[in-house]
Amino acid sequence: MSAGTIDREAIWTLRAVEQGEFESRTRRSAELTERARRSMPDGVPMAWMAGLYGHRPLFVAHGDGCHFTDVDGTTYVDFNQADLSATCGFAPPAVLEAIAERARRGLQYLLPVEEAIDVAELLAERYALPGWQFTLSASGAIAEAIRLARHRTGRSTIVVFGGHYHGHLDDMLVEGDERGGRPNLLGVNASAAAGTRVVGFNDLEVLGRVLERGDVAAVITEPALTNVGVVLPADDFHAGVRALTRAHATLLLLDETHTQTFAHGGLTRAWGLEPDVITLGKSTGGGIPIGAYGMTDDLRDWMERHRDTYVGAAGLATGGTTYANPLSLVAARATLREIQTPEAYERAAALGTQLADGIEAAAARHALPWRAHRLGGRSGFCLEPELPRDARDAQRSLDVELIDARRLFMANRGVWDAIAGAGPAASFAHTPADVDEYLRVLELFLDALAS
């Protein structure tokens, strides 16, 4: 293994050996996949469950804390956390108790329950935005936030940064440049995608040029990109984005779906950011589906004045029959009050540092000039000595063959690695011993590639 590079032959050879081991120890999952293929494409109830992994998906039997057990009886210590939607653990007692108690009093009314006020107040306090609405996913929250921004500004164009992911919406599933977007997946509405402009993360000059045209309703971004590894903002980036959006009467939407798990109050609070809208989802419900978005007083007032009503003029296109149901809300309340405490964030961040230090030390021992990402509990592999400044830099570290071989090797040794584009992350449910186990198996993997 030479510095900086890993021999492809070594990856392929190791992967082939690990694939054999995987097949022989996951026979029950294989049987279930075969049965499932008769009733579901690829044998999965949701296509990502097959597409996100280079190997056949496993069927899960049960989980608790940061461990889960597959139907063949193998237990894994998990560093993916269902792509940060299970950062509170797989069966957090506070959430289990809250939903069991609430369920006995009814599941769904299409009317508010008092607990909604508690959650909105908790979020308002934590994220410093006064008005909140709920959906069932981050994608749902982002769709509504974008419509609100479009209607408020009377403009339709949205700006995203390259390397973004903001959920399954036609105008977000795009690649392109400052002139416009095109679908980056099949089946996406090309005319919706065309209205989105794509600017390089950390590129204030191009952002300024695009906003000057005066047709941009909103800029949407994560505070730090988290779906191409991690890309951190340059020191002046967020101040620049805010100044430019204000100067051009464009709204700023911060997507904290992932980054809320890295700091109490999200990176918005940690970094003193001032968005018009914040969108949340994933682990906000401690594992129970929920999405949420918070808005300024001005937007709340706008929403009230343009409510969609059964009779009368058409209003803002928001809502879903099962949104803001009692179970989502009590799960979120328990999560916010009892799990995602300031102390829990500090513990997770310390584990993230342990993970990142360990990754860099393991790489150094193998003469690999790699860096580890550091963002709360989240780490990850940067395969270069310099951390990325934008998505193009970051893509160079997304070595799919290496990631795939590593996850298979680790799975065969009881460690569930993060999906490509993400990075291993320590959650509220991990301990230092769990992180040590990840690092022990990583060392074995690098040894195996070198031998």
Ligand SMILES: Cc1ncc(COP(=O)(O)O)c(C=O)c1O
């Ligand atoms: C930053 C970000 N925003 C939004 C979403 C959409 O979340 P969901 O698929 O739960 O709607 C994701 C999902 O990965 C995400 O990473």
